[in-house]
Amino acid sequence: MITLEQKKFEEIEKMTKGYSRLLVLGCETCSAMSFAGGQRQVEELASAIRMAQKTSGQEGEVLEDAIARQCEPEFVDLIRDKLAGCDAVLSLACGAGVQLLSERFPDKVILPGCNTTFLGVTEELGVWSERCAGCGNCILDKTAGLCPIARCSKQLLNGPCGGSMNGKCEISKDVDCVWQLIIDRLARLNRLEMLEEIFPVKDWSPAGHGGPRKMVREDLKS
Amino acid sequence: MKSGSNLERILEGGQFAVTAEAGPPKGSSPKVIQRKGELLKLCCDALNVTDNQTAIVRMSSLSGCVLLKELGVEPVLQMVVRDRNRLALQGDILGAAALGIRNVLCLSGDHQRFGNHPAAKGVYDIDSIQFIQMVKTMRDEHRFLNGEEISGDVPFFIGAAANPFADPFEFRVTRLAKKVNAGADFIQTQGIFDVPKFVEWMKMVRDRGLHEKTHILAGLIPIKSVGMARYMRNNVSGLSVPQEIVDRMADAKDAKEEGVKICLETIEQLKEVEGIHGIHIMAVAWEDIVPRIVEEAGLMPRPVV
Numbered sequence: 400m401i402t403l404e405q406k407k408f409e410e411i412e413k414m415t416k417g418y419s420r421l422l423v424l425g426c427e428t429c430s431a432m433s434f435a436g437g438q439r440q441v442e443e444l445a446s447a448i449r450m451a452q453k454t455s456g457q458e459g460e461v462l463e464d465a466i467a468r469q470c471e472p473e474f475v476d477l478i479r480d481k482l483a484g485c486d487a488v489l490s491l492a493c494g495a496g497v498q499l500l501s502e503r504f505p506d507k508v509i510l511p512g513c514n515t516t517f518l519g520v521t522e523e524l525g526v527w528s529e530r531c532a533g534c535g536n537c538i539l540d541k542t543a544g545l546c547p548i549a550r551c552s553k554q555l556l557n558g559p560c561g562g563s564m565n566g567k568c569e570i571s572k573d574v575d576c577v578w579q580l581i582i583d584r585l586a587r588l589n590r591l592e593m594l595e596e597i598f599p600v601k602d603w604s605p606a607g608h609g610g611p612r613k614m615v616r617e618d619l620k621s
Numbered sequence: 622m623k624s625g626s627n628l629e630r631i632l633e634g635g636q637f638a639v640t641a642e643a644g645p646p647k648g649s650s651p652k653v654i655q656r657k658g659e660l661l662k663l664c665c666d667a668l669n670v671t672d673n674q675t676a677i678v679r680m681s682s683l684s685g686c687v688l689l690k691e692l693g694v695e696p697v698l699q700m701v702v703r704d705r706n707r708l709a710l711q712g713d714i715l716g717a718a719a720l721g722i723r724n725v726l727c728l729s730g731d732h733q734r735f736g737n738h739p740a741a742k743g744v745y746d747i748d749s750i751q752f753i754q755m756v757k758t759m760r761d762e763h764r765f766l767n768g769e770e771i772s773g774d775v776p777f778f779i780g781a782a783a784n785p786f787a788d789p790f791e792f793r794v795t796r797l798a799k800k801v802n803a804g805a806d807f808i809q810t811q812g813i814f815d816v817p818k819f820v821e822w823m824k825m826v827r828d829r830g831l832h833e834k835t836h837i838l839a840g841l842i843p844i845k846s847v848g849m850a851r852y853m854r855n856n857v858s859g860l861s862v863p864q865e866i867v868d869r870m871a872d873a874k875d876a877k878e879e880g881v882k883i884c885l886e887t888i889e890q891l892k893e894v895e896g897i898h899g900i901h902i903m904a905v906a907w908e909d910i911v912p913r914i915v916e917e918a919g920l921m922p923r924p925v926v
Contacts, residue, residue: 552732554745
């Protein structure tokens with residue numbers, strides 16, 4: 400999933416100041432899974448904004464809604480009518496959702512209520528961690544199913560570096576050294592010899608360094 | 622000869638090498654490097670110039686190398702992949718070759734989070750092992766990473782780091798083997814305090830015959846105070862400082878003298894280890910002690926080759 404965290408309220412309050420009809424718009428997929436911008440968080444945030452407006456003596460209306468996915472045009476278009484009467488939207492989707500709103504509604508102010516954090520997994524309730532860097536060229540078959548691009552602080556392909564201690568990364572005792580995990584897993588699978596070979600340099604162009612990325616599937620296009 | 626550097630000639634001639642570190646300043650004055658160069662020129666075969674060490678911005682290592690060279694001191698250009706992509710690395714390698722630099726040490730670099738610009742974007746386009754391989758290809762095949770031809774020679778004696786004290790211990794020799802296969806002509810190790818562990822690592826190195834394919838220089842860090850010993854034990858990842866060393870420093874009447882004594886004892890033990898071809902002294906902020914250590918270790922005068 401894409402993980403998100405809601406921005407600090409002070410930042411949201413500052414960016415939403417001065418709009419008379421604000422729509423707080425949730426996204427029911429990744430953002431809801433992250434407890435950052437599903438229906439429930441929309442209600443809580445809208446109430447908080449109303450309260451802040453009242454306290455500061457600001458006149459205004461705060462509307463609420465949530466759609467299944469802000470990254471799909473057909474869902475985004477469902478709120479066209481509701482949006483017509485608003486002067487701004489506070490989107491609780493990821494950056495992709497915020498931008499699709501901007502593209503679909505060129506005359507509206509679209510504001511981001513969340514920070515998009517990473518592609519990751521839920522470790523336990525309330526704890527998420529990064530797993531994928533979306534680099535466009537998966538190498539997990541060569542690294543025991545654990546990703547050094549997303550999880551090594553130096554993105555080493557021939558790790559671990561000299562800072563790996565007691566299974567932890569040199570940057571923090573809270574960060575696992577993914578190369579230790581890779582070695583442990585390969586040892587268990589009896590495949591340690593895989594690490595004798597020098598891993599070649601990576602082509603970073605599919606990782607976004609070749610410019611903004613786009614995918615086209617001719618077979619699906621209408 | 623791959624590079625014709627003094628360091629290469631000494632090591633290939635089978636003599637015991639001595640190198641030390643000369644860190645550049647957080648400023649633009651050439652005097653800091655020049656002072657270290659003058660201080661160390663007679664007791665070392667080459668001096669490493671660090672590259673934004675511990676991710677703290679300093680004068681560039683290449684300029685430091687040029688300043689040393691002007692004094693007649695042979696530099697080792699340290700380069701980290703943290704701050705440069707493959708274009709910048711190759712460009713600097715060519716520039717260093719043009720300026721007469723003949724030794725390079727290829728490193729990953731401490732993570733930017735440790736330094737004085739923790740919000741910096743780390744580059745890490747290629748890793749240290751790929752970097753070694755790239756410099757070797759530039760030198761031996763006159764080719765860039767993309768296969769295009771390079772005009773002119775790129776004569777470098779290629780170095781790499783090894784840390785026998787990081788985890789996982791068993792894999793540390795595999796990683797050294799990868800560096801040697803990539804093209805590392807010499808190795809400078811992490812500072813050694815835990816001699817038994819180092820000896821155990823060297824046995825694994827010899828079992829794979831790596832000591833015959835590369836020149837291993839054992840790293841030393843002279844300790845100035847018990848505070849420094851404790852700091853290194855507790856805070857420096859990948860460094861192993863046994864309690865005995867900390868205790869000796871704590872109990873010593875004269876901590877600096879004890880630090881010198883520990884360093885000299887370590888050198889004596891390391892000289893006996895088969896496959897050790899020299900020492901590399903990293904006297905961070907205590908360069909003044911290096912001539913004395915080299916002298917008292919019986920490694921003076923340095924050979925002229």
